[in-house]
Amino acid sequence: MLPGWLAGNYRANDLLIDLKPLAERAGARLHLADVIGLNTARKMLTLSSGEELEFDLLSLATGGETDISSLATLGDRLLPVRPVGLFMERWSAFLERAALASTVNVAVVGGGAAGVELAMGVESAIRGLFRNARVALVTPGEGFLVGHAPQVLTRALEELAKRRIDVHFAQAAGTEEGFLLSNGLHLSVDCAIAATGSRAPRWLARSGLTCSAAGFIAVSGDMRSISHPSIFAAGDIVDRVDRNLERSGVHAVKAGPVLAANLRAAIDGTAPARYQPRNRTLYLLALGDKRAIVSWGRFVAIGNWAWRIKDWIDRSFVARYTQPAQAGR
Ligand SMILES: Cc1cc2nc3c(=O)[nH]c(=O)nc-3n(C[C@H](O)[C@H](O)[C@H](O)COP(=O)(O)OP(=O)(O)OC[C@H]3O[C@@H](n4cnc5c(N)ncnc54)[C@H](O)[C@@H]3O)c2cc1C
Incomplete structure (x- = not known):
């Protein structure tokens, strides 16, 4: 939605998600700070606020730089x-x-x-x-x-x-x-x-996690670090070892529920699931004038209708996490 904000199609509030109410509903403690260090041996995160957080299980989704x-x-x-x-x-x-x-x-x-x-x-x-x-x-x-x-x-x-x-x-x-x-x-x-x-965040290189040649966290199909079973990750910060997966919002979003299920499975001691991407991914490229190009494998189309689909998908996604009645589902 960011290019749409530039073009004047969205207000800033349309594309930002406030994490505070989400965290409250989930019963999670929210730390508004950057992770600047990960010590895998001590199972400890260092935050830019100076705090240190211990963990049993960790899920990293901090994207790339x-x-x-x-x-x-x-x-x-x-x-x-x-x-x-x-x-x-x-x-x-x-x-x-x-x-x-x-x-x-x-x-x-x-x-x-x-x-x-x-x-x-x-x-x-x-x-x-x-x-x-x-x-x-x-x-x-x-x-x-x-x-x-x-x-x-x-x-x-x-x-x-x-x-x-x-x-x-x-x-x-x-x-x-x-x-x-x-x-x-x-x-x-x-x-x-x-x-x-x-680009991979620099603090990863000092963490002791096994990373790909490009410096991203090496994970298997269950979105788990190949070197540290208590650490999961998804989105732009990972490279899958079993297949090539482009860094995109589609994969970041779709791998999320699998990762969440696998965190629960790790606690319960049950079998993890795999994130199995579809063969073809739908991309809608916004043209700034309320039209979009549809790119789906070899299928290509262009028009205002495509932008309206994109607009509906994007707004619905943000609404899921900003409208209290639906948040946390
Ligand atoms: C302009 C633009 C348009 C795009 N359009 C599309 C599209 O149409 N379709 C598509 O599939 N993909 C698209 N992408 C790519 C998509 O945005 C990314 O692939 C996706 O956002 C990656 O998700 P993520 O959760 O891994 O990381 P991010 O979305 O980058 O989220 C990372 C989060 O972690 C936080 N964070 C970062 N570092 C730290 C730290 N050290 N400590 C704590 N928190 C931290 C960040 O503030 C952020 O909130 C687009 C990207 C851009 C820039």
Whole structure:
């Protein structure tokens, strides 16, 4: 829903979930802090608040970090898409700062579904605000909508062209004014959004957990660490050892109930379940103008009806966790 918020289709409250009432209903203690360390030998978490939490069983779902290592020279003009709350604050501040400018240049780096949606959302957001607004999308060719059918790429490129979003198939390196692209071009930007995919959190490397080559927690089909049976994990923070699974919200959400059941099974001493993803995953790429591209295996379609389905799915998901009558089900 974040690109929809950029495009003005959602208010901030539409896409944020307050964990406090959820935790209360579940009888859970909520610590609003970052995990900064995990000591698997002592079964202990260290939090940014300075607290230490002991555990018998642990479930980790802290996602990945946005990889901005090659872009950091851009300084405060660079807005990593995560953490989402901070991104929203910084984007709003940028729009306020730029309010009197007649020209703005915004670049989105990253050609995954997130980058494409964000570029469209940015274009919808700034089109009416500035006399001269330019939006660019920078992505290596081999990183553009990976895993989607070729027709999805074609439709997405057509839509980007219609909206006059410049697509640069290149690797970007941050400079003080913008980006130096691997094709030799220099791109000057007022604001750059990094949607460069997930990198494993650094504290994992020191935890003693067995991780994949990319540094994510190695889990088996039951979403359990292959090295520490008392630790479970799901979402962008894991790599499955038995199969390749792309990092996506669909898998993060669908693996959740399996992980919850397996935590109970671990307590009861019963057999765990496996998270078995479907062969084809439905993706709906929002175009910022209340239309979306449907990408489902080789099936591709586009229209307002697709956006309405996405809108209904997204709103229903958030409502499940924000409307007290339904929360906790
Ligand atoms: C713009 C955008 C559009 C996307 N669109 C789609 C889409 O249409 N379909 C799709 O399937 N996927 C989509 N994705 C990908 C999807 O958002 C992720 O794959 C999914 O959110 C991963 O879920 P997660 O629970 O693992 O991590 P996250 O959603 O990143 O959640 C992690 C949570 O943990 C918290 N956290 C992080 N670090 C710590 C820490 N150290 N201590 C404590 N808490 C921590 C974070 O604050 C956050 O609340 C999109 C991503 C982006 C950025």
